[in-house]
Amino acid sequence: MEYYGTLGPACGSVQTLKEMLAAGMTGVRLNLSHGDLEENGHWIRMVQEAGRELHSQVQILMDLRGPELRLGRFKEEIQAEEGSWLVLGDGGLPVPEEALAYVCPGDRILIDDGKVELEAEAGAAPSASGCRIMARVVRGGLIKSGKSLAIEGKAVPMPTLTESDRKNIREAVSYGITGVMLPFVRNKEDLLVLREALKEAGAGEIQVFAKIENMQGVEAIKELLPYCDHVVIARGDLGNAMPLWKLPGVQKRLARECREAGKPFMVVTQMLDSMHERAVPTRAEVLDIYNAVLDGASSLMLTGETAAGSYPAQAVEYLVNTGEEALRDMEEA
Structure with a gap:
């Protein structure tokens, strides 16, 4: 063993x-x-x-x-409070664009083995330098750089x-x-x-x-x-x-x-x-x-x-x- x-x-x-x-x-x-x-x-x-x-x-x-799939790098840890909103993608939490393209309204987004759970408000929309979505915090917690990311029920190639x-x-x-x-x-x-x-x-x-x-x-x-x-x-x-x-x-x-x-x-x-x-x-x-x-x-x-x-x-x-x-x-x- x-x-x-x-x-x-x-x-x-x-x-x-x-x-x-x-x-x-x-x-x-x-x-x-x-x-x-x-x-x-x-x-x-x-x-x-x-x-x-x-x-x-x-x-x-x-x-x-x-x-x-993992979050990108950001300077300071984020304390996500239940019921609050987060921007994912351009100008917000760094999420790979490959993942954003697969997000649909109502999708559950799980961070750090599900310690933090988000619900997408809308699918990815183009912005000045990339894509972004809004997501509501369903289960709050501390979000750190490089943590795992998953869209429940979806496999992102x-x-x-x-x-x-x-x-x-x-x-x-x-x-x-x-x-x-x-x-x-x-x-x-x-x-x-x-x-x-x-x-x-x-x-x-x-x-x-x-x-x-x-x-x-x-x-x-x-x-x-x-x-x-x-x-x-x-x-x-x-x-x-x-x-x-x-x-x-x-x-x-x-x-x-x-x-x-x-x-x-x-x-x-x-x-x-x-x-x-x-x-x-x-x-x-x-x-x-x-x-x-x-x-x-x-x-x-x-x-x-x-x-x-x-x-x-x-x-x-x-x-x-x-x-x-x-x-x-x-x-x-």
């Missing part, structure tokens, strides 16, 4: 990373949605130093931008890899990257594009992790399996693609497909979400981890809990101890 944490300010020291590794973490995820490998090289160097000091070989996964992704792939070997995560995998062609880019970069040995984050990926799961090394059941954006009460059944379906095909799979997102602020997780979170292992997961990953939470090492400890307990119980059953 592999246990991953996500790099970020909360674990931004060699000492904290050593504590996480000592607690049983076997690998880390570097989210490249907010910068390239070169800009994030200091994180990798810290991980490698922590691993050397503990004589531990650490897996390093780079999470590409891929075809995921985007290229498999950005130019930034291709640059990072070319540099992956020199940074010691062991695996690459492709967001929003839609079909086998996405994985073939990634495989070809890795091959051209002399990085064909790097493991491919296919993130299932939309219904296209769910429906295509059988055709995807031969073209990836691992499946990632990424419940954040996947939960935006359906009513949340349907998500558990979809997770179980994906796990079953992977088990039957003998394909390793990871479960990720909000495994220990309460540990952003609390030193002890909820009973439901611990049960979620335990059940993911019983379903056959080969790896588990923490995201914001280690990147931005108050208790990164403790979160890893709970993740690992719960996962190992589940494995012991499976052996004894």
Whole structure:
């Protein structure tokens, strides 16, 4: 069983990373949605130093931008109040024009894994330098640069890899990257594009992790399996693609497909979400981890809990101890 944490300010020291590794973490995820490998090289160097000091070989996964929709850059965080209005696009919140073109009146727009929800007033209209729409805040919250964006029920066509992704792939070997995560995998062609880019970069040995984050990926799961090394059941954006009460059944379906095909799979997102602020997780979170292992997961990953939470090492400890307990119980059953 592999246990991953996500790099970020909360674990931004060699000492904290050593504590996480000592607690049983076997690998880390570097989210490249907010910068390239070169800009994030200091994180990798810290991980490698922590691993050397503990004589531990650490897996390093780079999470590409891929075809995921994200907000653009803006200087200050926005506190969106319920019932208020936001301009999306030209002169307002920076939203890709590809997404604006698909927005219709009444569409639900989900930001940051659905933490903030907007309702579009009208479709995109041309302005002086682009397109813009008005949207009402249905569920308020803090909006930050680079966060995920989704239009419920709609798939916006985007290229498999950005130019930034291709640059990072070319540099992956020199940074010691062991695996690459492709967001929003839609079909086998996405994985073939990634495989070809890795091959051209002399990085064909790097493991491919296919993130299932939309219904296209769910429906295509059988055709995807031969073209990836691992499946990632990424419940954040996947939960935006359906009513949340349907998500558990979809997770179980994906796990079953992977088990039957003998394909390793990871479960990720909000495994220990309460540990952003609390030193002890909820009973439901611990049960979620335990059940993911019983379903056959080969790896588990923490995201914001280690990147931005108050208790990164403790979160890893709970993740690992719960996962190992589940494995012991499976052996004894």
